[in-house]
Amino acid sequence: MSNEIDFDELLSKYKSDPFDYVDVFAVHTGRVSFKVVEGEEVNAASGEWLQVPGTRLYEINRERNPKIIAAQTNGTVAKIYTEFDGQFVEAGEKLMTIKHPLKKKEIIENILKEVLLLFPAPETAKYFFAMDIQSRIEKKGARAVTIEPGEEILTMSLMKRDTPVYYQGQRGVIHSIYFKQGISVARGEPLLGICAPEKLTLIQKIITRVKADWDTDH
Amino acid sequence: MVEKAPFLSCKCIDNMAENRPTPEEIFNLLQRAKSRERSLFVSPVDTEAAMRYGAFVGSVIESHSTLPRAMDHARHLINKTVQAGSSVASGTVILADTMTRSKGRFARAWHAPAGGIWGCLIHANTLLPQSRRFISLATGLSCCEAVREIGLEKALLRWVNDVLFEGRKLAGFLVESFTEPVHGEEFTLVGFGINANNGLFPAELNASSISLGQILAREIDLCTFTALFLSRLAWNFGLLYHEEAKELRGEGFSGRGGQHLLLERWLACSDTVGKRVVYGFDVMTAPQYRADVLGIDADGGLILRLAGGHEKTEYSGEIRYLEPPLLPLP
Numbered sequence: 255m256s257n258e259i260d261f262d263e264l265l266s267k268y269k270s271d272p273f274d275y276v277d278v279f280a281v282h283t284g285r286v287s288f289k290v291v292e293g294e295e296v297n298a299a300s301g302e303w304l305q306v307p308g309t310r311l312y313e314i315n316r317e318r319n320p321k322i323i324a325a326q327t328n329g330t331v332a333k334i335y336t337e338f339d340g341q342f343v344e345a346g347e348k349l350m351t352i353k354h355p356l357k358k359k360e361i362i363e364n365i366l367k368e369v370l371l372l373f374p375a376p377e378t379a380k381y382f383f384a385m386d387i388q389s390r391i392e393k394k395g396a397r398a399v400t401i402e403p404g405e406e407i408l409t410m411s412l413m414k415r416d417t418p419v420y421y422q423g424q425r426g427v428i429h430s431i432y433f434k435q436g437i438s439v440a441r442g443e444p445l446l447g448i449c450a451p452e453k454l455t456l457i458q459k460i461i462t463r464v465k466a467d468w469d470t471d472h
Numbered sequence: 473m474v475e476k477a478p479f480l481s482c483k484c485i486d487n488m489a490e491n492r493p494t495p496e497e498i499f500n501l502l503q504r505a506k507s508r509e510r511s512l513f514v515s516p517v518d519t520e521a522a523m524r525y526g527a528f529v530g531s532v533i534e535s536h537s538t539l540p541r542a543m544d545h546a547r548h549l550i551n552k553t554v555q556a557g558s559s560v561a562s563g564t565v566i567l568a569d570t571m572t573r574s575k576g577r578f579a580r581a582w583h584a585p586a587g588g589i590w591g592c593l594i595h596a597n598t599l600l601p602q603s604r605r606f607i608s609l610a611t612g613l614s615c616c617e618a619v620r621e622i623g624l625e626k627a628l629l630r631w632v633n634d635v636l637f638e639g640r641k642l643a644g645f646l647v648e649s650f651t652e653p654v655h656g657e658e659f660t661l662v663g664f665g666i667n668a669n670n671g672l673f674p675a676e677l678n679a680s681s682i683s684l685g686q687i688l689a690r691e692i693d694l695c696t697f698t699a700l701f702l703s704r705l706a707w708n709f710g711l712l713y714h715e716e717a718k719e720l721r722g723e724g725f726s727g728r729g730g731q732h733l734l735l736e737r738w739l740a741c742s743d744t745v746g747k748r749v750v751y752g753f754d755v756m757t758a759p760q761y762r763a764d765v766l767g768i769d770a771d772g773g774l775i776l777r778l779a780g781g782h783e784k785t786e787y788s789g790e791i792r793y794l795e796p797p798l799l800p801l802p
Contacts, residue, residue, distance in 0.1 A: 303761055305782040377601075380753055380788045385579060411753070411788040413772055414608040414632040415660070416577070417649035436753035436760055436789065 261463050268361050274354040276327050280347040284316035285340065288349075292334045296325040296352060304437070312349060329354035358468045365460055366430060370447035371423050375439040379412040381419070382435050387428075396428040400451060408445065426450045429457060481532045481561075489535040491567050491589065493699035498530035501703030516726035516733065517714060525717075526710025528563035529593060530702040539568035541575070542592035543663050547650050550594065554654045562596035562659075565702060574665070577646060578754050583677065587669035587685070589698050593662040593705065597649070602771075603716045604660070605787075608632045609738045609772050610712055611645045611662050614704035616741045619643075621700060624687060629742040631765075631774050631791055635666075639795070640682035642667055666701065668692055708734060735772060744768070749791040751776065762794065 280286065289310040290296060296309035308325035315321070332353035343349070356364065375381065383391065384406045390399045401407055401421050408419040430447030433439045449457055482494050506523045509515050539545050545566050553560040568591060571584035584590045597604065612633025619627040619635060619642060627637050635643040646663035667673075667683035669691045684692050711734050715725050727736035739745070745765050751774075752759040763776035766783065773785040 301778075301780075301782065303778065303784060305761075305778045305784045306780070307782070382578075382753075413605045413787055414577075414645075414790070415604065415647040415649070418651075420651075436758070438787070 261460070264365060265464065265467050268356065268364075272356045272361065273329075274327075274356055274360075274364070275332065276329070276352045276354055277348050278311060278323075278350045278352060280314060280343045280345055280349055281321070281323055282314065282316060282345045283343065284314040284321075285342050286338050286349060287313045287315070288334060288336070288339050289313065289322075290331050290334070290350075292331050294331045296327075296329060296331060298325055298327050314343075325352065327352055327354045358464065361468065362461055362464045363430070365464065366447060366457065367444065369453075369457065369460065370429055370449050371426060372444040373407075373421065373423060373446040373448060374442050375410075375433075375445050376419065376441065377410060377412060378438060378441045379410045380436060380438050381408050381410055381433050381445055383408055384418065391428070396431060397454070399428050400425065401428060401448065421448075423448055424450065427454065429454070483532065483534045485534050486537040488537040489567070490537070490569050490586075491591075491694045491698055492535040493530075493533065493567075493695040493702065495531050495533055497695070497699040498702045498706060499527065501699055502527060502706045505703060505707045517711070521717070522707065522710040522714045524710070525713035526706040526708070528561075529595075529706035529709050530563060530565050530699075532561045532564040534564065534566045536566070536568040538570045538572060539566070540573040541571055542566045542568055542590060543646065543648060543661050544573075546592045546594050546659075546661050550650065550652050550659060554652045554657070559657070560594055560596075560659075562594065562598075563706075564594040565591060566594070567591040567698065576644065578757070580756070581674075582644075582665060583674050584665060585670050585672070587671070587694075588683075589664065589666040589668050589694060589701065591664055591698075593664070593702075595660040595662060595709070597658040597660050599712060600716055603712050605772055606712055606732065606734050607660055607662065608645065608647050610708040610734055611647065611664065611705065612643075613734065613738045613741060614708045615643045615645070615664070615666060615701055617704045617708075618697065618701040619684065620741070621704075622684070622688075622692070622697065624684070627741075629738060629744070630793065631742065631744040631768070632772075634790075637682055637687055639793070640680055641677075642682055642684065662705075664701070666697075668694055668697060708737075711737075732770065735768065735770070738772075739768060744774070744791070747791075748794040749776075750794055751786060751789060751791050753789040755790045755792055759792075760789075765791075 289312055299308045300306045311323050311325055313320050313322050329352040333351040335349055387407050402425050405421050406418045407421045410417045410419050426448035429449040432444045506519045509517055510519045550560045570586050571590050574582040574584040576582040612629050615635045616627050616629050630636050633645050643666040648661045650659045650661055669685040671683050671686050673681045715732055724730045726733040745767055747765050750759045750762050763778045766775040766777050769775055769785055773787045775785050777783050
């Protein structure tokens with residue numbers, strides 16, 4: 255994590271292009287059939303429990319088992335690889351890119367993700383804090399809780415099988431919590447953003463600067 | 473042909489312990505299960521393989537009159553054994569007549585007085601992740617099958633693995649992973665609590681709990697029922713390995729239409745599909761939403777239809793039935 259952050263460069267980058275470009279890949283091998291066209295607006299899953307599926311992006315059919323893949327993010331279809339329409343593709347083939355407009359909060363999170371140590375989800379599952387960590391957070395707030403390498407910080411829950419998750423990384427405070435209890439987190443997505451205690455001031459500076467320099471919420 | 477039992481060991485840590493089934497009893501019951509399966513007109517199971525795969529369960533049994541917590545004892549035993557340069561036997565079962573500091577999931581209290589069947593199975597994790605997700609289902613199924621085998625045919629499974637009798641809870645299970653600190657070997661600890669002869673429950677659980685003794689209006693033999701439950705657990709763990717091996721050979725699963733056999737048998741013992749439920753990750757303290765259960769997917773996930781008609785599949789969390797069913801969800 256660097257102390258040297260060129261705020262002007264970072265902010266101008268986001269001001270000139272306040273979008274994320276989210277690539278969409280084939281989830282497994284199969285024959286692909288697109289359900290959207292370039293320029294079309296798409297929506298992520300919504301509803302209190304994310305029960306309303308996102309816009310249908312493509313169908314992939316493997317051994318007569320068709321599966322619809324829906325959008326995980328809001329935005330516009332910026333690029334679609336139409337040459338794959340109706341074709342058999344390998345797992346992981348890039349199929350389209352969605353241009354997602356960033357909000358102020360997301361820009362702050364994006365910048366912070368560049369400077370925080372991100373602790374990713376080991377499996378697609380639901381997560382909750384280990385009891386000791388939860389009680390420390392309740393007493394003092396997350397940003398006053400320091401975690402050590404090897405410490406049990408979370409419990410991963412999948413089919414009522416609870417697996418302790420141990421922190422691997424350098425000692426730090428829990429700055430950002432990216433999961434909600436009861437909501438599933440995909441494998442590899444960040445669960446926590448950890449910050450060395452002496453870097454907290456720098457992090458606060460980033461947040462203040464973005465908030466001050468960004469005019470609107472959108 | 474008389475089969476030889478594999479290495480079996482019974483450690484009665486405390487001579488005062490009441491619940492002291494022997495590995496031989498479990499092995500004999502497992503053989504009986506194999507013969508029964510084999511006698512089916514068309515069994516999709518390679519019974520020899522399933523028995524061989526599952527016979528490790530209960531091959532070592534420790535019986536205690538009391539323990540603070542069986543899961544903690546299991547972790548301590550694994551650590552102590554590995555630090556002594558050895559490895560704990562997979563399939564070791566720890567039993568305690570009473571437990572003084574038992575707990576359920578999250579921070580829930582678990583009442584474990586004399587008369588119940590309380591304990592933990594240590595399983596060295598040699599299953600692939602896609603099979604591991606069925607361990608919770610296998611555990612509940614084993615108990616439900618054992619309860620039915622003593623004549624209580626109305627015992628049913630509620631997703632994921634609660635065993636109910638006429639809507640009241642007979643048994644609950646806790647499945648946790650544990651990685652030992654020396655070599656990093658991963659174990660699955662299967663905690664079980666079965667209301668057998670205990671009939672007094674804390675006031676808050678009185679209306680929702682029941683014991684085998686209460687249903688039968690007589691005491692059951694703890695050792696006999698524990699051995700029966702553990703033999704079913706051995707058989708169902710054997711099925712997990714059996715199905716995994718078949719899938720890896722490219723033969724698909726053994727159930728109807730290529731369904732995982734354990735899932736097929738779980739469904740045959742469950743009334744969850746079709747129920748109106750309240751769902752929550754921790755449903756007791758934080759219920760999240762109401763839904764109708766449409767089915768169980770190939771991975772054991774609960775397929776739900778929420779208000780508005782949207783479908784969602786949950787792979788963790790828990791449910792409570794809403795009785796009687798209300799009008800269709802808007």
